[in-house]
Amino acid sequence: MLSRTADHLYWMSRWLERGESLARMLDAHYRHSLLPHTPDVLARDWTATLGSLGVLDGYLARYGEIEPGRAFNYLAFDRDHGSSIVSCLREARENARAVRGTITSEMWETLNATWLEIRAYDARRADVGDFLEWVKYRSHLSRGVTLGTMLRDEAFQFTRIGTFLERADATARMLLARAKPGVEINDDPAGTDHYAWTLLLRSLSAFEVYRKVYRDAVTPRRVTELFVLRDDVPRSLHRCINEVYVNLRAVGNDQSPETERRAGELHARFRFGRLEDLLARGYGAFLDDFLGHTRSLGHRISQDFLVPVT
Amino acid sequence: MTSVPYDEMQAADGKNRPHYRRYSDWLLSQPEDRLARKRAEADSLFHRVGITFAVYGEREGAERLIPFDIVPRILPAPEWDQLAAGLRQRVRALNAFLADVYHDQEILRSGRVPPEQILCNAQYRPEMQGIDVPGGIYAHIAGIDIVRAGDGRFHVLEDNLRVPSGVSYMLENRKMMMRLFPELFARHPVAPVEHYPDVLLDNLRSVAPVGVSDPVVALLTPGAHNSAYxxxxxxxxxxxxELVEGQDLYVREDAVYMRTTRGPVRVDVIYRRIDDDFLDPLAFRPDSMLGVPGLLSAYRAGRVTIANAIGTGIADDKSVYPYVPDMIRFYLGEEPLIDNVPTYVLRRPDDLAYTLAHLPELVVKEVHGAGGYGMLIGPAATQAQLDDFRARITAHPERYIAQPTLALSTCPTFVESGLAPRHIDLRPYVLSGREVTIVPGGLTRVALRKGSLVVNSSQGGGTKDTWVLET
Structure with a gap:
C-alpha cells in the first residue's frame, strides 16, 4: 500500500477516536457539573479538563478566563481550534476523502454524513447531553461499518493502529485527571471521591463491566486495575497496547523491527507486570511515562511506514 | 442547418418518437409529488455519497453537486450503432494522425494540413518526436462531444484527447436511475454501462511496456483539491x-516506483489525470508540484506507459479540428460517418471577413480554450461583449475559430416551472487498446437555464442518464 494512503488511514482513525474521546471527557465533565458546586469548583474542574487535554494555554490565550459555556464551545464547536470535536470530525472526513477509494463506500458515506450533520449543527441550540450522545453514536457507527465492511488487509491494520494508539492516549489522559497528587490507589470503598471514580467508569463505558468483573464496591485500586491491566476491557491501556503491537507486527517491514520491539516491550509490562510495581513511582508519574511511550511510538510509526513528519 | 431545435422526445407532429413512447406513458402515470420526492432523494444521495466537484475560483474546499435530471436521454439502437461506427472511425484516424505527426509527418508533407499549424502550435510536443508508444496508441481514452442539429443529424463539436473527464457521472447517473426507478429498467432494454472500468483496465494493461507480463497500473491525480478528484x-x-499523487512516485534509473509501506513498487502504466505541463518539472513546468521528476525520461526510454500519451493536445486543438475529416480520408481512405460542425478558420482571410460581418449569429471559440470560458455566443452576447471579441479577433485572428450557432437538440427536463425542453449534448467515451471499444451511451449534459446552449458543469450545466435501447 502507498505510504501516503497508510498515513491517511492512520490519521483518519486517530481523528475519529479523538473526537469520541473528547465527547467522553466532556460528558464526564458535564455530568459532574450537574452536582451542586460553587463557581470556584466549576472553574477548577474546567482548568483540570483543559489541562489534561493540553489545551489550557490555547484557551486562556483566546479567552483570558475560565467560563463554562466558552470552555465547552471551545472543545466542541470551535472550528478554529484544531482539537475541537468539530475539527476532529472534519480532519477524519478530509483524510477519508483522500483515500475514499481504499476504504469501503459505506465507510466513506458514514464519515461524510457525520461531517455534513455536524456542519449543519446549530451550536447555540445544542443540548449538551444530546450532542455528546450523538458524537459517540456516530463514532460507534463508524467503527461498526469499519469492522463490518473492511477487508482484513494492511489498510485495516493501519486503521487499527491509529485507533488504539489514540485510545491509549485518551484513556491515559482520563486516568490522569483522577491521578491528583496524594490520591490513594487502595481498596477503601472510594469514600468522598466515590462519585468521581464511578463517573470515570461511566465515561469509559465500563460501569456495568466493573460490576460484572468485581461484583463489589467501587474502589480506586480496582478501577485502576480495570483500566490499566485488564486485557479484556476494550478501553484499557493493556488492551490498546496489545492491539497496537499485534497490528504493528502484521504490517512490519525492513525498517520497523525496533518499533515493534518497543511496542512489544511496553505490551509485556502490562501482560506480566504487577500493579504495585507499575505504580511504584506514583500514579501520575506512571501515566506521564506511558504518554511519553505512546508519543514516541506514534513518531516511530510515521518514520517507518507513513509520510514522515518533517 | 435549420434553427428550430430537434426535440429528442417529440416529433414535429407533436407525437412522441417511438423510442420514447413507453417512457412517456410511464411519466404520465406518475403522481407529481412522487417525482418531486425522487428528485429530492437523488440530491441527498449524491451529497451523502460525496459525488461533488470543486469549483475553481471559489473558496477552497467548496464542493458542489452537478445537478442531475431524472428524465433520461434515450437513443434507439440503429441510431446508436451508426454513431458508434462514426466515433470508432474518428478515433482511429486521430490516433493515426498523432503517430504520423510524431514520426514521418506524411500528412504535413502531403499538404493536407499546413505544417506551421502543427509545428508552431504550443500543443505540439517536440519531446515526443520519434518515440514509439505501445500499439501506436496515443489517445487511449477519448471523449468526443456530439451535438444533434435541427435536421436531426449528429455532428462532432469537439474532440477531447488529453484528460477527458465525466465518465464517473455516466456510471453514477445510471446507478442513481436504477435506484430511483427500478421499474423503468424492467420495461426498457437499456444497454448496460457498468463494465466501463473493466474495459478501461483491460485496455491500460494491454499497452504496458513490452516484456511486462503482469503490469502494475496506477492512476495519477493532482490531489483531493482538483475539481475532478x-x-x-x-x-x-x-x-x-492505486490512486497516486506525484509525491508518491519517483524515478530511479528510468524506472518509475511508488512509495509503499513495504518499500518501492515498480509502476508500468500510468493513467494520468494531470495535464502535460505538470507531469514532470524537469521537462515541462519547473514549478509543478504535481508531477514526477524524471518521468519523461523514463517514458522516452520505454520503461513506463503514460495514458493518454504526452502531446495528444495537438490532435484536439480547435485549430486542428477543421482538418479531422481530411485525416479520416487520408489515413483510412473512408468518408467521415459523422460530420464536423461547419467551421470558419479565422487565419483564412475570407473566413475572417465573413465572421466579422456576421458576429452576432456566430459562436467564436479560442483555439486553446477549454471549459467554455474563452467563448462568445453571438446571439446571447451584449454589444460590449461583441465589441470586445471583435477587437480580440482583429488583433489575433489565428487564435480563433467561428461556427454557426447550433440549435442543439432539446430534451424534456425538470426545471422549477415543471417539465420543459432544455438543450443537450452527448459525450461518449471511446477507449483504444487492442481494439476500439465504446460503452453504449455516454454522458448527456444539459443546459439548465432556459435558452442556454452552454452545457459545461462549470457554467451551470447538469447531467442526465443516457439510455441506448438494445432493441
Missing part, C-alpha cells in the same frame, strides 16, 4: 488500482 478516486477504486 471524485472521478479519480472512483475510477481507481472501481479498477482496483
Amino acid at each position: 471524485f472521478e479519480h478516486a472512483f475510477l481507481a477504486q472501481q479498477m482496483g488500482i
